[in-house]
Amino acid sequence: MQIALDLLAWMPMLALAGKARLWEPRRLRLRLFTDAGQLVTTGRRRILRLAAHWPWTHDITAALDRLAQLPNPG
Numbered sequence: 001m002q003i004a005l006d007l008l009a010w011m012p013m014l015a016l017a018g019k020a021r022l023w024e025p026r027r028l029r030l031r032l033f034t035d036a037g038q039l040v041t042t043g044r045r046r047i048l049r050l051a052a053h054w055p056w057t058h059d060i061t062a063a064l065d066r067l068a069q070l071p072n073p074g
Contacts, residue, residue, distance in 0.1 A: 014070065015063035020056075031056045032063075 008025045016023070023031070036051040048064075050057045 011063070015066045016059065017062065017066070020059050020063075032060055035060060 008028060012021045012023065012028070035054050035056065038049045040047045040049055050060060
């Protein structure tokens with residue numbers, strides 16, 4: 001339970017930008033965590049395929065790109 005609360009607290013600060021950074025936890029769950037997606041393994045890579053029609057797909061992909069650019073802590 002604590003990990004989920006930490007994720008809700010740190011994700012807007014580290015990954016989101018613009019108006020999405022100000023979203024409350026309930027709105028984050030509605031818009032980002034309920035997206036229709038499919039995790040596909042091809043070769044040795046895992047690919048997350050998100051539904052193109054979802055209005056917040058761009059926010060999710062931008063957040064994942066920002067998280068990928070963070071330095072490795074360990």
